Amino acid sequence: MIRHGVQKFVGVLPALMMAAAAVAAPGCADQAPTVETVDTVQLNLDFGDGVTLSSVDYVLKGPGTFKRTGTLAVGADPMISATFQNLPAGAYDVVVQGTATDDTSLCKGEVMFNVASMMNAVVQIPLTCSGIAAVTADVNTCPIIDSLSASPAEVYVGSSIQLVAETRDPDNGPSPLSATWAASSGTLTNLSTSGATFTCTAAGTFTIGLRVTDGTPGTKCPDTATISVTCSVSS
Numbered sequence: 001m002i003r004h005g006v007q008k009f010v011g012v013l014p015a016l017m018m019a020a021a022a023v024a025a026p027g028c029a030d031q032a033p034t035v036e037t038v039d040t041v042q043l044n045l046d047f048g049d050g051v052t053l054s055s056v057d058y059v060l061k062g063p064g065t066f067k068r069t070g071t072l073a074v075g076a077d078p079m080i081s082a083t084f085q086n087l088p089a090g091a092y093d094v095v096v097q098g099t100a101t102d103d104t105s106l107c108k109g110e111v112m113f114n115v116a117s118m119m120n121a122v123v124q125i126p127l128t129c130s131g132i133a134a135v136t137a138d139v140n141t142c143p144i145i146d147s148l149s150a151s152p153a154e155v156y157v158g159s160s161i162q163l164v165a166e167t168r169d170p171d172n173g174p175s176p177l178s179a180t181w182a183a184s185s186g187t188l189t190n191l192s193t194s195g196a197t198f199t200c201t202a203a204g205t206f207t208i209g210l211r212v213t214d215g216t217p218g219t220k221c222p223d224t225a226t227i228s229v230t231c232s233v234s235s
Helices: none
Strands: 005-011 022-025 053-060 067-073 077-089 090-099 106-115 119-126 128-130 131-139 144-151 154-156 160-168 179-185 187-191 193-201 204-213 223-232
Touching: 053 077, 053 106, 053 144, 067 077, 077 090, 090 119, 106 119, 128 223, 144 223, 160 179, 160 223, 179 187, 193 204
Parallel strands: 154 223
Antiparallel strands: 005 131, 022 119, 053 067, 053 090, 077 119, 090 106, 106 128, 144 160, 160 193, 179 204, 187 193, 204 223
């Protein structure tokens, strides 16, 4: 289940996303560096009593005497994504810092990255904030397959095996659990989140797979499990 809510952090608010990366994009080596355009993800930190943070200042230092400064707007995610154009080859360090409207609460972040040749760089900068901050978040608990068993594990060709699955979704959402079954041979019937029936159609050892999802978009949340069964030829 996706929940929209507010989480309170007292003291230091850790960066909710610790990864930082620089992604190179082709640039034009014969063009002089220009003022960069900046794309930002939304960040929205609420420090209570109407105190907010809407922007941070940045200092970008590079090879030699290279230096750029500017301001990044912020919206609804504590990760800033900035695009810096036409950077010459070398090592770079970008530092961002901003003070909330109470002139006390402070957010800052720093990322180092390398540029191989004249190009644009997209840099993800996580923020760490002091003070009391409330971050609106969508939270979902992924479904779980506790067990997958076969009874019996071996039968003659033409016979059936009962598959039993124990599945659950701790937060019961955002949608009811659904199951996808697959087998490397044979046929599957009576499919559900709690089990299925496998019928042997040829001799051998085969793999049966189960995938359970709660409707969360993307590929990381569904849980999967497999089991092997054997189909024998009667003497």
